[in-house]
Amino acid sequence: MKIGFDANPMVGDMGGVGWHSYHLLRTMMAQQGEIDFVAYARPGAVRPDSVSAWTGVERLGWVNSSRWGMGKRGASDQLDLYHGTNFKMHTVGRYGGVVTIHDLWLDRHPEYSKKMLGQWPSSFKTRQTAIRARKTITVSEFSARELIELYGLKREHIRVIPNGVSEDFSPRRDDQAMAELRKRIGLTAEHYILFIGGADPRKNHQIFLEAAEKVRKKLGPRMVVLVGSPIHPFGSYEETARRRSLTEKVLCPGRLPMRDLQLLYSSTDLFVFPSLYEGFGMPVLEAMACGAPVLTSDSTALAEVAGDAAVLVDPQDARALGEAMVRALEDEPLRADLKVKGFARAKQFPWEQVAAKTVALYRELCEGKS
Numbered sequence: 001m002k003i004g005f006d007a008n009p010m011v012g013d014m015g016g017v018g019w020h021s022y023h024l025l026r027t028m029m030a031q032q033g034e035i036d037f038v039a040y041a042r043p044g045a046v047r048p049d050s051v052s053a054w055t056g057v058e059r060l061g062w063v064n065s066s067r068w069g070m071g072k073r074g075a076s077d078q079l080d081l082y083h084g085t086n087f088k089m090h091t092v093g094r095y096g097g098v099v100t101i102h103d104l105w106l107d108r109h110p111e112y113s114k115k116m117l118g119q120w121p122s123s124f125k126t127r128q129t130a131i132r133a134r135k136t137i138t139v140s141e142f143s144a145r146e147l148i149e150l151y152g153l154k155r156e157h158i159r160v161i162p163n164g165v166s167e168d169f170s171p172r173r174d175d176q177a178m179a180e181l182r183k184r185i186g187l188t189a190e191h192y193i194l195f196i197g198g199a200d201p202r203k204n205h206q207i208f209l210e211a212a213e214k215v216r217k218k219l220g221p222r223m224v225v226l227v228g229s230p231i232h233p234f235g236s237y238e239e240t241a242r243r244r245s246l247t248e249k250v251l252c253p254g255r256l257p258m259r260d261l262q263l264l265y266s267s268t269d270l271f272v273f274p275s276l277y278e279g280f281g282m283p284v285l286e287a288m289a290c291g292a293p294v295l296t297s298d299s300t301a302l303a304e305v306a307g308d309a310a311v312l313v314d315p316q317d318a319r320a321l322g323e324a325m326v327r328a329l330e331d332e333p334l335r336a337d338l339k340v341k342g343f344a345r346a347k348q349f350p351w352e353q354v355a356a357k358t359v360a361l362y363r364e365l366c367e368g369k370s
Contacts, residue, residue: 001366004074004082004093007039007062010048016282017102020139021085022048023166027355029056035359038077040065040090080366081134083358089129095366096134098159101126103139103279103301104146105202112201114233127151134365135159137358139280140301146279159361162305163280164351168258169289172266181263185253189223192251193325194268194292196261198228199236202277204297204315206240211274211322213244218326222269225251227261265290270328273302274315281305285349288342293335295321295328309341 005025009018029037038061041047047062054060065073070090074082079093089099106112107126110119130136130151137159138144144160147153181187193212197203205226212224230237230252241250256264265271271287273296281302287294288309296302298312306312311334313324328334364370 001034001362002036002038002078002080002093003362004038004040004077004079004091004097006083006085006088006090007041007047008045009086010039011041011045017086019166019282020100020102020163023164023351024085024354024358025060026051026054027164027351028359029054029060031352031355032056032359033059035059035362037061038063038079040070040073042066081362083362084129084133087126087129089133095368097132098135098137098361098365099129099133100137100139101130101143101147103143103277104150105277105279107150108146108277109202112234123150130157135361135370137161137361139163140304142301142304143279159357161354161357161361162349163282163285164354165282165285165289165346165349166258166351169262169265169286169346171291172262174263177259178263178267181260185225185251185256185260187223187225187251187253189221191221191269192223192225193219193329194225194227194264194271194287196227196271196273196283197275198255199230199232199234199240200228201232201234202275203228204274204276205237206235207316207318207321208272208274209240209244209246209250210318211325212249213246214319215322215326216246216249219249219329222329223251224249225253225264225268227253227256227264229255261286262290265292268292270295270325272321272325273297274313274321275300275302276315278302278305284310285346289346291339291343293328293338294342295324307341307345309338309345311338 009021036059043064074091074093081093081095082097084099089097106119107123113119144158226237237252241247265287271292271294278301294310296310297315
């Protein structure tokens, strides 16, 4: 079996979709010795150096092709199936193609679209792609319901395959490395609350900081560390911190590499992820895998992913969010319970399971069983 794979999200500055594609492809190659893969990336995109060390890399072809040249690649490269990993399906194989649609945030909230013509043209194209695909993969039951409601897909056309948690995320207690990180980012307080996501409005840093302001005295000397891109057209970390009189309490180190995140997750008093909309919410499981107690939203896919291993709260209620933060910080039996349940929850999402389910779908389609 020969599978084409959209590797564009894997090159450059990888976000959540990039890491999804990276871990999925790496794990499938390690598991499936009889499958050949062709990874397609835009002209000039360089294959990540780490790919060279993958198990089975000799079965991976790396092809640079323009968007306009992709249409014929499925036939010329004799693909059996093509997998569009990031909302688009640029070509097809002998048995068509599948597309992964991670969430429908901008379809649900087009007011946040930065596109010149608005979100409608992109939403239309994505819907047409989903309809054209042999199957549409998504990462949660919540996102499946969104595809049904907003795109009119039938449930049998959708395959839910949840994300995994990288083995890189595990408790890391390294005093020297943590001291160096503290110095580098300016983290002077011994204790801190961690927020990751950037100033994107759906990550909800504004209500998070409003909640922190309401319970400021109960937070004591703890700092609030906001990781991720600090500036967005719809707001910024520092501006919101100033408005809430929290400038001296808030630290904004920008985007950080995985090793730094692992240290911060492992040492934080509380990880808060009050996102307004998530198709999955990988940071929740990453934090759990590192032993952090987690507080997250009771809506979209986050409650589904967190299960009973996190404190759940209405992300639009600043007062409730603040009270939940204080409870999670002060209730030691609760914190201990969250850590134990968090470890167990994260173990339920291995990338090996994601890869096996994805390959099973490839086989179904190529063998005419679905």
